[in-house]
Amino acid sequence: MRVLIVGCGYAGLAVGLELVKQGHEVSGLRRSAIGQDELKDAGLQPLVADITKPEQLARLPVPFDWVVNMVSSSKGGSEEYREVYLQGTRNLIEWLTPTPLRKFVYTSSTSVYGQSDGSVVKESSPTTPESATSRLLVETEKLLVDAARTNKFPSAILRVAGIYGPGRGHLFQQYLKNEARIAGQGQRLINMIHRDDLSSAVIAALKDARPGEVYNAVDDEPVAQIHFFRWLSETLGKNMPPFASEAENATRKRGLTNKKVSNRRLRTELGCTLKYPTFRQGYTAEILRLDQAGLLEIELEPR
Numbered sequence: 601m602r603v604l605i606v607g608c609g610y611a612g613l614a615v616g617l618e619l620v621k622q623g624h625e626v627s628g629l630r631r632s633a634i635g636q637d638e639l640k641d642a643g644l645q646p647l648v649a650d651i652t653k654p655e656q657l658a659r660l661p662v663p664f665d666w667v668v669n670m671v672s673s674s675k676g677g678s679e680e681y682r683e684v685y686l687q688g689t690r691n692l693i694e695w696l697t698p699t700p701l702r703k704f705v706y707t708s709s710t711s712v713y714g715q716s717d718g719s720v721v722k723e724s725s726p727t728t729p730e731s732a733t734s735r736l737l738v739e740t741e742k743l744l745v746d747a748a749r750t751n752k753f754p755s756a757i758l759r760v761a762g763i764y765g766p767g768r769g770h771l772f773q774q775y776l777k778n779e780a781r782i783a784g785q786g787q788r789l790i791n792m793i794h795r796d797d798l799s800s801a802v803i804a805a806l807k808d809a810r811p812g813e814v815y816n817a818v819d820d821e822p823v824a825q826i827h828f829f830r831w832l833s834e835t836l837g838k839n840m841p842p843f844a845s846e847a848e849n850a851t852r853k854r855g856l857t858n859k860k861v862s863n864r865r866l867r868t869e870l871g872c873t874l875k876y877p878t879f880r881q882g883y884t885a886e887i888l889r890l891d892q893a894g895l896l897e898i899e900l901e902p903r
C-alpha cells in the first residue's frame with residue numbers, strides 16, 4: 601500500500617517504521633523540515649506541509665491508499681486545537697475526497713470522555729467533556745463520522761490514551777526528576793498505551809476498522825495514580841512522591857476526568873493483541889532500556 605502518515609512525530613514514526621517493515625511504501629509528513637533525516641533513516645519518504653494550509657496540501661503527491669492523521673497541536677490552547685485538529689482535518693478530507701483512498705485513521709483522544717466518577721467508558725459512552733480543547737476533538741470526530749456516513753469517506757477513529765514508551769511518559773519523567781506530586785488522595789485513574797501498541801492499533805485500524813466507527817486505544821489496566829507511583833517506587837527503590845498541596849490541588853481540579861477506558865472493542869473487533877498489556881510490562885521495558893544505556897539516574901530524596 602501507499603501510506604501517508606500526517607503528523608509523523610513520536611507515535612507516527614513508530615507506525616511508519618512498522619509499515620515499512622511490513623513492505624508498504626510510506627511517506628511521513630511534518631510541518632517543519634527539521635528531522636527529515638530521521639524519517640529517511642527509517643525508510644520513509646519525508647514530506648513537509650502545514651495541514652492548516654490547503655494550498656500546501658495541494659502540492660503533495662497523491663494518491664495514497666491509507667492515510668493516518670496523527671498531528672498534535674503540541675499542547676496549545678483552543679485556538680491551536682481549532683486550527684490543527686478541526687480545520688486541519690477538514691482540509692485533509694477536502695484534499696483526499698477526490699482520490700481513491702481506502703482508509704483514513706484519525707488518532708483522537710480519550711479526553712473526549714468527560715466522565716469523572718471512575719466509571720467504565722466504552723465507545724458508545726457519552727462524549728461531553730468539560731474542557732474546551734476536548735470539545736474541539738469531539739467536533740473533529742463528528743466531522744469524520746459525518747464524512748463517512750454522507751460521503752463514504754473511509755474514516756475511522758481511534759481514541760488514544762496517554763502515550764508512553766522510549767523517552768516518553770509524563771508522570772514517569774516527573775517522578776525521575778523528583779517533580780511528581782500525588783494529586784488529591786491519588787485515586788484518580790490513569791489510562792495509558794505504549795507507543796508500540798498504539799502502532800499496532802493504528803495498523804489494525806488501517807486494515808480492519810469499519811468506516812464511521814470509533815475504537816478506544818488503551819491498555820488493559822487503568823491504574824490509580826498512587827498505585828502507579830507505588831509500583832515505580834518499589835521497582836526503582838526510590839521514595840514515593842509527596843502529596844500535592846491544597847493550593848496545587850485546587851488549581852488542577854477543574855475539568856479533571858476520572859474513568860476506566862475499555863479496550864474490549866480494540867481487542868475483539870480489530871483483533872489487536874498488546875505487547876505491553878499494562879504499565880508494568882511497558883515501564884519495565886523502559887526502565888531496562890534506560891539502565892542499559894546508563895541513563896537511569898536515580899536521585900534519592902532525603903526523607
Ligand SMILES: NC(=O)c1ccc[n+]([C@@H]2O[C@H](COP(=O)([O-])OP(=O)(O)OC[C@H]3O[C@@H](n4cnc5c(N)ncnc54)[C@H](OP(=O)(O)O)[C@@H]3O)[C@@H](O)[C@H]2O)c1
Pocket residue numbers: 606607608609610611612629630631632633634649650651652669670671672673674684688707708709710760761762763764
Ligand atoms: N501524546 C499523548 O499522550 C496523546 C494522547 C492522546 C492522543 N494523542 C494523539 O496521538 C497522536 C500522536 O501524538 P504524538 O505524541 O506522537 O505527537 P507528536 O510527537 O507531538 O507529533 C506530532 C506531529 O504533528 C506534526 N504537526 C503538528 N502540527 C502540524 C500541522 N499543522 N501540519 C502538519 N503537521 C503538523 C508535527 O510536526 P512538526 O514537529 O514539524 O511540528 C509532529 O510531527 C496525535 O494525534 C495526538 O493528538 C496523543
